[in-house]
Amino acid sequence: xxKLLFANLFRPPLTEAPPTPDDxxxxxxxxxxERATRRRLxxxxxxxxxxxxxxxxCELEIHALSNAFYDVERFxxxxxxxxxxxxxxxxxxxxTKNMAEALRRTWEATPDPKWVVAVGGCAKDGGxxxxxYAVTGGVDxxxxxxxxxxxxxxxxxxxxxxxxxxxxxxxxxx
Amino acid sequence: MxxxxxxxxxxxxxxxxxxxxxxYASAFARAAEAATGSEAPPRAQALRALMxxxxxxxxxxxxxxxxxxDASFALMLAECGIxxxxxxxxxxxxxxxxxxxxxxxxxxxxxxxxxxxxDAISGLIEAIRRRFPALIQLYDGTASLQDRxxxxxxxxxxxxxxxxxxxxxxRASGRGFDSRKSPGYAPYDRLDFTxxxxxxxxxxxxxxxxxxxxxQSLGLVDQLLKGLPDGPVRVDLPLAxxxxxxxxxxxxxxxxxxLRLGPDGRxxxxxxxxxxxxxWPLLEAVIEGNIIADFxxxxxxxxxxxxxxxx
Numbered sequence: 001x002x003k004l005l006f007a008n009l010f011r012p013p014l015t016e017a018p019p020t021p022d023d024x025x026x027x028x029x030x031x032x033x034e035r036a037t038r039r040r041l042x043x044x045x046x047x048x049x050x051x052x053x054x055x056x057x058c059e060l061e062i063h064a065l066s067n068a069f070y071d072v073e074r075f076x077x078x079x080x081x082x083x084x085x086x087x088x089x090x091x092x093x094x095x096t097k098n099m100a101e102a103l104r105r106t107w108e109a110t111p112d113p114k115w116v117v118a119v120g121g122c123a124k125d126g127g128x129x130x131x132x133y134a135v136t137g138g139v140d141x142x143x144x145x146x147x148x149x150x151x152x153x154x155x156x157x158x159x160x161x162x163x164x165x166x167x168x169x170x171x172x173x174x
Numbered sequence: 175m176x177x178x179x180x181x182x183x184x185x186x187x188x189x190x191x192x193x194x195x196x197x198y199a200s201a202f203a204r205a206a207e208a209a210t211g212s213e214a215p216p217r218a219q220a221l222r223a224l225m226x227x228x229x230x231x232x233x234x235x236x237x238x239x240x241x242x243x244d245a246s247f248a249l250m251l252a253e254c255g256i257x258x259x260x261x262x263x264x265x266x267x268x269x270x271x272x273x274x275x276x277x278x279x280x281x282x283x284x285x286x287x288x289x290x291x292x293d294a295i296s297g298l299i300e301a302i303r304r305r306f307p308a309l310i311q312l313y314d315g316t317a318s319l320q321d322r323x324x325x326x327x328x329x330x331x332x333x334x335x336x337x338x339x340x341x342x343x344x345r346a347s348g349r350g351f352d353s354r355k356s357p358g359y360a361p362y363d364r365l366d367f368t369x370x371x372x373x374x375x376x377x378x379x380x381x382x383x384x385x386x387x388x389x390q391s392l393g394l395v396d397q398l399l400k401g402l403p404d405g406p407v408r409v410d411l412p413l414a415x416x417x418x419x420x421x422x423x424x425x426x427x428x429x430x431x432x433l434r435l436g437p438d439g440r441x442x443x444x445x446x447x448x449x450x451x452x453x454w455p456l457l458e459a460v461i462e463g464n465i466i467a468d469f470x471x472x473x474x475x476x477x478x479x480x481x482x483x484x485x
Contacts, residue, residue: 001249001312001315001316004249004253004308004312005249014256051480053481054192054481055189055190055191055192055195055481056191056192056193056479056480056481057189057192057193057195057273057275058192059192060192060193060236060273061272063236064255064258064259064262066255067252067255067256067258067259068252068255068256068259069256069259128182128185128186128189129186129189152275153192153273155272
């Protein structure tokens with residue numbers, strides 16, 4: 001183990017330069033943050049991930065944000081284990097009827113100020129599953145959405161662009 | 175799904191469990207081909223297998239790291255995470271999507287592999303071959319990590335047999351079933367590979383099955399790249415009534431697809447079965463008598479699908 005750690009000390013870092021915040025996301029966030037916080041968040045966001053019936057594709061890419069290439073923690077963004085600790089709810093899936101109440105309660109359990117980021121095509125409007133009898137048809141059918149990151153699933157870079165846009169606006173909104 | 179055409183059916187099948195999107199799309203496509211009495215061209219079959227092995231590599235690498243991370247051994251997660259990311263990037267270059275979603279269609283595949291894609295995959299195989307042995311050694315040689323995995327979450331081989339558990343869950347408990355071998359499907363009948371089977375049944379055995387499968391997949395990718403047949407990558411399927419079934423080996427076990435087509439070629443009924451159906455009940459048996467802190471290890475070493483099971 002020591003040998004591996006030592007060798008890694010001398011390898012150049014794999015972590016890549018951050019993408020610029022997504023313009024479309026910034027425009028979408030303009031609306032959201034009018035009602036947003038004056039409290040200082042600092043450059044820090046705690047995210048609670050909520051799987052509201054996704055196929056787990058979005059989760060795979062959200063997980064990838066923590067690998068050495070994207071290293072999302074360098075931006076002060078981290079994932080937490082309870083909505084009580086979260087600033088942001090990151091919701092995936094078409095919101096199945098079975099998950100609608102759980103999502104609503106998770107939102108209510110999240111302290112203000114809070115943002116909701118809907119991730120993926122399903123979270124936007126139900127996506128391919130929108131005609132199904134078992135889904136409510138998107139996150140905003142259940143809780144208000146501040147930002148949508150499209151893709152099936154969105155790549156880690158797309159996720160990062162959206163989150164950086166959120167951070168930038170949260171900074172300006174103080 | 176009922177009433178949908180095959181194109182939409184394939185999209186839905188590929189979204190049952192995102193981590194096994196290639197396996198699902200492949201099982202669905204072959205079931206549709208069986209229903210219409212047609213066959214994908216040889217090159218398409220080889221490309222499907224190439225995607226399937228890339229998917230297996232990415233998932234196994236991710237799992238090996240994540241299991242160790244559940245024993246608070248973060249170095250392994252970081253190192254395996256790098257290899258997993260490289261695999262996804264190679265898949266993106268070669269097939270145009272990191273998870274290779276919607277790349278497999280009834281009748282063939284969505285796009286052909288070009289030399290740049292082929293180079294990306296060769297580069298990936300080389301990178302894994304260079305880096306992975308040190309990680310195996312790290313896993314095998316770290317006593318504090320082994321202390322957490324050896325003897326933890328033991329699955330009785332009799333239970334694995336009784337439930338027909340596939341994938342690493344079955345193979346770590348003496349059940350060697352692999353649908354690529356039996357009943358077998360093209361192009362695996364022409365490829366040289368072995369199916370690792372262990373008897374230990376614990377978390378450690380499930381890690382080792384994954385490690386051995388990574389090695390086998392590397393060999394399979396080599397063979398596939400070298401012997402890639404020429405020719406078209408897609409044929410049109412006739413619009414006809416029929417019924418078909420197929421198995422495809424995902425990284426977590428055998429995915430089954432069955433469908434019945436109406437006279438207009440649309441889907442009358444369809445059933446997709448995730449390997450997790452036979453694994454979730456066993457997880458309950460496996461955690462008995464283990465400390466709570468070992469639950470994440472047991473759970474991750476199974477890595478059953480939530481979405482694939484909860485349709």
